[in-house]
Structure formats: C-alpha cells, structure tokens
Amino acid sequence: MALVQINNHIVTAGNEVQNVTLTGINTDDVYMLVGNNLSVGSAGGVCDVYATTSGSQDTTANNEVAWLDLKTSGSYQKFGNTSNQSMWRVTDGMGVLPTSANFIMHLYNFNSSSEYSYITMEVSSWNGSNLRGYVQGGVKKETTAHDGVLINTNQSGGGGFQAGSQFTLYKVT
Amino acid sequence: MSALRLINETLVTSAVSTVSVTDVFSADFDIYKVTCENFSNSTGAQNIDLKFINASGSVITSSQYDWAYLRLNDYTSFTEVRNTNDTNWENFWGKSDSASGETQNAVAYFFNPYLSSSYTFGLVQSSNALNGQLQAIKGIGVLTETSSVTGFQIAFNSYASNNGKIRTYGLRVDS
Numbered sequence: 532m533a534l535v536q537i538n539n540h541i542v543t544a545g546n547e548v549q550n551v552t553l554t555g556i557n558t559d560d561v562y563m564l565v566g567n568n569l570s571v572g573s574a575g576g577v578c579d580v581y582a583t584t585s586g587s588q589d590t591t592a593n594n595e596v597a598w599l600d601l602k603t604s605g606s607y608q609k610f611g612n613t614s615n616q617s618m619w620r621v622t623d624g625m626g627v628l629p630t631s632a633n634f635i636m637h638l639y640n641f642n643s644s645s646e647y648s649y650i651t652m653e654v655s656s657w658n659g660s661n662l663r664g665y666v667q668g669g670v671k672k673e674t675t676a677h678d679g680v681l682i683n684t685n686q687s688g689g690g691g692f693q694a695g696s697q698f699t700l701y702k703v704t
Numbered sequence: 705m706s707a708l709r710l711i712n713e714t715l716v717t718s719a720v721s722t723v724s725v726t727d728v729f730s731a732d733f734d735i736y737k738v739t740c741e742n743f744s745n746s747t748g749a750q751n752i753d754l755k756f757i758n759a760s761g762s763v764i765t766s767s768q769y770d771w772a773y774l775r776l777n778d779y780t781s782f783t784e785v786r787n788t789n790d791t792n793w794e795n796f797w798g799k800s801d802s803a804s805g806e807t808q809n810a811v812a813y814f815f816n817p818y819l820s821s822s823y824t825f826g827l828v829q830s831s832n833a834l835n836g837q838l839q840a841i842k843g844i845g846v847l848t849e850t851s852s853v854t855g856f857q858i859a860f861n862s863y864a865s866n867n868g869k870i871r872t873y874g875l876r877v878d879s
Contacts, residue, residue, distance in 0.1 A: 533706035534875070541879050565875065567734055568816050601772040601844050603786045629823045629850050633735075633815035655815065655825040655844040662770045662788075664827070664844040695821070697734065699877050701707055 534563065534701040538679070542696040547572070549691040553700040554586050554679030561703040562638040564680055568697055569625060569632040572690030574659050576625030578632055579618040579684075582641065582648060582677040591673060592617045598667030604660075618683070619650055619669045624658030625684065628695065632656035637703075641677040648677055707876040708737065714871075716743070719864035725872060726757055726855040729817040733874030736814045740830075740858070743800040743808040743868035749834040750862040752797035752808060756817065756824060756847055757855035766849060769793050773828075773843030793845040797858060798830030800865060808832040808868075810841075817853035824853050 537555040654664040772786040810830035
C-alpha cells in the first residue's frame with residue numbers, strides 16, 4: 532500500500548479559518564483524509580466534514596451515520612442517524628491547545644457518479660477534561676461525483692481552526 | 705514515493721519482557737503508524753501495554769495516561785474498558801497467548817508525539833486469539849503532558865514474549 536499526497540492545508544498564525552476545502556479526488560481509488568492537531572479559539576468547537584461537488588460544499592441532506600463514542604467519562608454512547616444530515620461529525624468538543632482533535636477518515640466511491648459515497652472514521656480527541664473519539668461509518672446517499680471535502684468548524688473568524696491545525700488528503704494506491 | 709515512510713523495524717526473536725523502540729518520533733513527521741505482529745509467549749494469556757519514551761531516553765511513568773477501548777469478544781458480549789490517570793495505556797496492543805497459532809496483531813496511529821505544544825494521542829485496532837477465543841480492540845488514548853516523546857516501550861505484562869515484529873512508519877506531509 533502506498534499513500535500519495537493530494538492536497539494539504541496547514542493553518543498559520545493570523546490566518547485562522549472556519550472552513551478548509553481540499554479537492555483533488557478524481558479517480559476511483561480509496562482516499563484518506565487526516566486531521567491532525569486541530570484546535571479552535573475556545574472550548575466547545577465543532578468539527579464537521581462535508582463532501583464537495585465541483586469544489587463547492589455539498590449541503591444536500593442525505594448523509595447517514597452510525598457511531599460509537601469511546602470516552603473516559605462514562606459508558607459509551609451508540610448513535611445512528613437516518614434523518615438525513617448533510618455532514619459527518621469529527622467532534623463537538625474541540626478546544627485550545629494542548630487540547631486537540633485528531634482523526635483518520637477513509638473515503639470510498641467519492642469519484643463515482645453511480646455509487647453512493649461512503650466513509651469510515653476514527654477520532655482521538657481531548658475536550659478539555661476527557662478523552663473522546665467517535666468510531667463511525669457513514670454514507671452519502673446520492674450518486675453524485677464528489678471531488679473533495681470541506682472541513683468546517685462552528686467558530687468563526689479568529690476563533691476558527693488555529694495555527695498548527697493540519698488537514699491532508701491522500702490517495703491510497 | 706509513498707507518503708508512508710518506514711522508519712524502524714524491530715524484531716523480537718528471543719524472550720523479552722519489554723521492547724523499547726527509541727528515536728523514531730522526530731520533527732520530521734507529526735503522525736506515525738505502528739504495526740505489531742505475532743507476539744506470543746510460552747506460558748499463557750497476558751496483556752500487552754504501552755508507555756512512551758521521552759527525549760532523554762527515559763520511560764514516561766507519570767500518571768497521565770488516559771485510555772478507552774471497546775473490547776470485541778467472539779465468546780461473550782463486548783466490554784467497555786477505560787481508565788484515567790493511569791501509568792500506561794494498559795492492554796493497548798491487545799493480548800498474546802502461548803498456544804500454537806494464538807498471537808497478537810495490531811495497528812496504531814500516534815499523533816503529535818514529538819510536538820511539545822500538544823498532547824500525544826493514539827488510535828488502535830487489534831485482533832488476537834487466546835484461550836481458543838478471539839478478542840479485538842477498538843481504542844483511543846491520550847498522554848496528557850506536553851513533553852516531547854521520541855519513542856515507545858511495549859511491555860509484556862506477565863510473561864516474556866518470544867517473537868514478534870514492530871514496524872514504525874512516518875506519515876509524510878508536504879506543505
């Protein structure tokens with residue numbers, strides 16, 4: 532197995548952002564998205580991943596997800612959503628460094644216009660007081676070719692993804 | 705060239721109670737993939753734990769290891785295991801046993817071990833056979849200190865391991 536880097540974004544000081552778009556998916560290979568050292572301006576940050584179509588955020592509400600929430604603070608939560616959200620969630624507990632969120636997400640059939648797009652994702656994050664991480668699978672139930680991802684946080688402006696937050700898209704060959 | 709770069713391969717060929725993989729985490733990479741294959745021993749079922757090694761070459765023994773796993777068993781219901789303020793990531797690599805064919809196998813990712821401004825995070829999946837049964841782990845961990853980590857130690861909890869292979873890869877990012 533080899534990994535070929537397709538796209539990358541590293542947030543630098545003074546250039547905090549609410550959205551990061553990584554495109555370049557143009558083959559039927561499996562792709563891997565890695566989020567590393569993700570932090571925001573204040574506690575409680577949400578991090579979501581959307582598919583993109585022709586470089587634009589696909590907000591069609593046809594995503595489904597099932598996850599297990601591993602955590603040190605209590606019993607693990609199981610969750611399944613068939614109510615057609617438009618994204619997949621990395622965490623709702625991002626904070627400021629040394630708190631961070633980290634994830635590995637595999638993308639399947641994103642380039643296909645005849646198959647649904649699927650994802651698997653594993654997350655390891657610290658929400659300021661507890662270790663948490665979703666283990667999840669998801670699908671976007673449309674036969675649309677997707678050329679990348681848009682990663683969004685709910686914190687805007689200078690409170691968005693902070694310096695050192697890093698997103699990299701690889702092709703698995 | 706693949707962005708996944710082999711940094712180190714460590715073989716276990718004789719009985720050892722711990723294996724230290726040193727000087728593998730550096731400023732060259734932020735994310736690492738580690739595979740462990742075929743740990744086994746001559747005595748019985750045992751946990752295989754993880755501790756990190758700092759830049760001075762010392763094993764980090766502070767009570768700042770938090771971990772949470774789901775243990776998937778083929779012989780009974782799945783179990784939730786977790787701890788905070790521990791002195792290691794207990795059972796991070798799964799378990800090994802002594803019966804023929806019963807070994808341990810795992811793949812893990814580590815995030816930011818060398819970066820002194822961030823905690824060190826881990827993801828792990830393992831699959832092993834013991835006592836004629838299957839156990840697998842889906843797990844996460846964090847070392848809640850901002851020291852620069854340069855390696856890790858695998859500890860065979862009760863019985864020395866006779867064999868096994870550990871490979872450490874760096875995940876290259878070109879900006």
